[in-house]
Structure formats: structure tokens, C-alpha cells
Amino acid sequence: MRLLIIGNGITGVTAALTVRRLQPDAQITLVSEESAHHYSRTALMYVYLGHMRYQDIKPYEDWFWAENRLELVEATATRLDTTSQLVTLSNGQQLGYDKLLLATGSVSRLADWPGQNLAGVQGLYGLPDLARMERDTHGIRQAVVVGGGLIGVELAEMLHSRGIEATVLVRDSHYWGSVLPAAEARLVDQQFEEHHVAVRYRTELAEILSDDQGRVRAVRTTAGEELPCQWLGLATGVTPNLTLVQGTAVETDRGILVDEHLQTSVPHVYAAGDCAQHRQPGQGEVPIEQLWYTGRMQGETVAHTICGKPTAYRRGIWFNSAKFFALEYQTYGRVPAQPEAGIDSFYWEHPGGRLALRINFSSMPGFAVTGFNALGLRLRHEICAQWIGTQTPIREVMAQLGAANFDPEFYRQYEPEMIRQFNQQFPQHAAVLQRRKGLFSRL
Numbered sequence: 001m002r003l004l005i006i007g008n009g010i011t012g013v014t015a016a017l018t019v020r021r022l023q024p025d026a027q028i029t030l031v032s033e034e035s036a037h038h039y040s041r042t043a044l045m046y047v048y049l050g051h052m053r054y055q056d057i058k059p060y061e062d063w064f065w066a067e068n069r070l071e072l073v074e075a076t077a078t079r080l081d082t083t084s085q086l087v088t089l090s091n092g093q094q095l096g097y098d099k100l101l102l103a104t105g106s107v108s109r110l111a112d113w114p115g116q117n118l119a120g121v122q123g124l125y126g127l128p129d130l131a132r133m134e135r136d137t138h139g140i141r142q143a144v145v146v147g148g149g150l151i152g153v154e155l156a157e158m159l160h161s162r163g164i165e166a167t168v169l170v171r172d173s174h175y176w177g178s179v180l181p182a183a184e185a186r187l188v189d190q191q192f193e194e195h196h197v198a199v200r201y202r203t204e205l206a207e208i209l210s211d212d213q214g215r216v217r218a219v220r221t222t223a224g225e226e227l228p229c230q231w232l233g234l235a236t237g238v239t240p241n242l243t244l245v246q247g248t249a250v251e252t253d254r255g256i257l258v259d260e261h262l263q264t265s266v267p268h269v270y271a272a273g274d275c276a277q278h279r280q281p282g283q284g285e286v287p288i289e290q291l292w293y294t295g296r297m298q299g300e301t302v303a304h305t306i307c308g309k310p311t312a313y314r315r316g317i318w319f320n321s322a323k324f325f326a327l328e329y330q331t332y333g334r335v336p337a338q339p340e341a342g343i344d345s346f347y348w349e350h351p352g353g354r355l356a357l358r359i360n361f362s363s364m365p366g367f368a369v370t371g372f373n374a375l376g377l378r379l380r381h382e383i384c385a386q387w388i389g390t391q392t393p394i395r396e397v398m399a400q401l402g403a404a405n406f407d408p409e410f411y412r413q414y415e416p417e418m419i420r421q422f423n424q425q426f427p428q429h430a431a432v433l434q435r436r437k438g439l440f441s442r443l
């Protein structure tokens, strides 16, 4: 079998490695325009921060690919002919395939702001962006970042590390308003303050102003404020990269449409990772998943189908993690930004503002836990997923909280206080919890 994979990100590479394992004699070619070798996109910021070098964020040595008979081609796939099963590359080469995997990832999503093509204005998605940022932020004093999401806070931290005064524009009334409840967002806000990053909430970008050399010199916000800046980071999300499939028989919507086997509308053509849109996502799942671990899961799943073992993609319990400056964040299951009907929410926060735990659970008899948010503490993935998956009642979860934490000391120190607050917030569950009093007295 000749397998051609477009994209050497986590999705394409996981699929390649899985196919190599399942079908040792497959001929596998990976095409990528961005880099000769696979690297961890999630670690891009650490290169700018100076914590790692580019070679440190490559999970495999350069010899690994030849050793595993994975052919790498550094070029752009410019044309796809699904009838003759041929892909044309920017270097003029044509590659035939028996099976084709589209793992083309995302591109930064930009609105149509006046001035967005000025020098010093950019998003952060890949290595070329990192190189531009390195060059264009050198020696500058002020920068603006648009976007109150994960990449927005990463850009702010990167700028802060170089002593550049950063202002972040956030459309919502609090940080990551579409995802984080206000209480958790307040802790992130505290991180911005401690790192001297200014934030303008309920504020959007209106116009980007140029100097006489075509470089950004300031932005005007929707609040009418003019903020001087020599660099502007646009972190307003990403959208599936559809360039190669445009004008082909491969059906698209916002992403490349795939069924549960990650098969596109065209035989022998598959799509997975950031670029794919599930026609029928599972219950509680979203059609487009733009995460590292879901790319890896989809890459592994599609490899089985490609090798003749049709396997349906099921993500399982939602999980995500991030870091807001010094504050670690993990989420499991469903924890929406706004309170939900039929769901109760227990929230504990340490007075120091660096630790918080939220546990959502059904307010209906059974009182099954539905989601966790953790800030400043690390929960065990498998335990949280199991509790949510088996609809464990909140009182059992509270009684065993320590099992979910990596650091038993942490729970010895804070669990009694969490239980006290839980009992205060939810006295109807308190009787069960009080039975554990004897256990705490031993701590």
C-alpha cells in the first residue's frame, strides 16, 4: 500500500507511526511545507522564552525517519486529483497514492481589520511565525495582543519575557469568557496583573495604524483608545486549513467533512486532526477538535481504518490543559463558562488566589459528577475520566478527592477546608461527608 500523508504535525506523524506498526511493508510518505521534521507545536513559546532550542522540541532524532522507512518530503502539496489519485507538489513532483490522509492542520483566523497586512502584525501558528516574531519584536518597547484565549496569554507571556510592555484586548467581560467561569478567570487576571500585562476587557480592535514605512505604530480600539505599539499579535483563533481541497471533490464545511471512520466524501481519502470536521460528533463532542491529544487520537484511529480495520473515532471524556503564566490549568468533562440548568457547581479557592478547584455535578438524584476545573493543582486524568464516565455521585468523589491528586500532601493540607466549604455550600450532601470526620482527624 502506498500511503501519502499531507502534514507532519502530531496527527500525520501518529498515523504514519501506527501504520508502520500495523503494516510493516506499507510505503509511507509524509509531505510538509513547514519543516523537514516533526516538532511539537505546543512548545513553540518555549523556544522564544529561551527555555528550549528548536532541536529540543523535535520528539524524534533526524535519523529516526529513515530508520523507520518513513519518507519525508519538504514541499507544499498544491494540487489534488482524486480521480487519478495524484498529488502535485510545489517542487513539480507528482506523488501517486493508494490511500491519502489529509492532516493539514489549521491556519490563524483573521477578521478583516484595516491595516492587518502591515509589517509587525501577525498570528502565531508555526515556525515561520515564530521567526517573524523573533525578528519583529527585537528591541521594541510596546506590543498589543488581540484575543483573550490560550494563544493570547502565551503571546503576553512571551512579550513579558523580553521586557516588552504588553496590552491585551479581550472582547468578553472576563478572560476566555467563552470557556472559563468568571471565578477562574479572576485568577488568570491576577496573573496578568502580577506580570504587569495590561488587559482591556470588553474591547476589540478597530483599526491598525501605520507609520510612514508601512509598519504598525499603534492600534485604535473600539473604546476609542489609541495604543502605541511596534508589534501586534492577532490571537483570535484558528480555522481548518482547506487550501489543498478547495475546488476538489472532497466535501467541506468549516473543515473537511469526515464520517466516524475519518473517511472523507471521496474513496481512499481520509482527514484527521485540526483540519477535520465530524459529520456526526458523539454526544457531548464538538465537530472540530483543535487539540494536541485529539490529533494524536485521530491519527491513531484513522491508521487502523487505513490498514483495513475500520475503527470509529470516539474521543471519550473531554480534557484540556494549559498554563497561564505560572498558573496551571486542567479541565475534565463539562465545565461551561455559565451556570447550567440541572447542574450544581462546587467551587473552592485558596485565599492566596493561586489554587482553585471546581466540581460540577448533576442536581438530580444520583448527583453524578460531570466536570472538573483545576487551577494550580494537578489532577489525575484517569481518575477524573473514570469518575465522570461512571457517573460517580459527588459525595463519593468528595470522600476520595485525594485519589485524584498527584500530590497527596496537597490534599492532606487542603481537603478538610474543601470539605468544610462543600458542606456549607451543599448542606443536603453534608451528612455523608461528615462520616469521614474520623479519617480527617488522623491527618
Ligand SMILES: Cc1cc2nc3c(=O)[nH]c(=O)nc-3n(C[C@H](O)[C@H](O)[C@H](O)COP(=O)(O)OP(=O)(O)OC[C@H]3O[C@@H](n4cnc5c(N)ncnc54)[C@H](O)[C@@H]3O)c2cc1C
Pocket: 006, 007, 008, 009, 010, 011, 012, 031, 032, 033, 034, 035, 041, 042, 043, 044, 045, 075, 076, 077, 078, 103, 104, 105, 106, 124, 125, 126, 151, 154, 241, 243, 244, 272, 273, 274, 275, 289, 290, 291, 292, 293, 295, 321, 322
Ligand atoms: C502556539 C500554539 C500553542 C498550542 N498549544 C496547545 C496546547 O497547549 N495544548 C493543546 O492541546 N493544543 C495546543 N495547540 C493546538 C495544537 O498544536 C494543534 O491542535 C495540533 O498541532 C494539530 O495537529 P495537526 O497535526 O492536526 O495539525 P498541524 O500541527 O497544524 O500540522 C499540519 C501541518 O501540515 C502542513 N500543511 C498544511 N497544508 C499543507 C500542504 N498543502 N502541503 C504541505 N504541508 C501542508 C502545515 O504546514 C503543518 O505543518 C497549540 C497551537 C498553537 C498554534
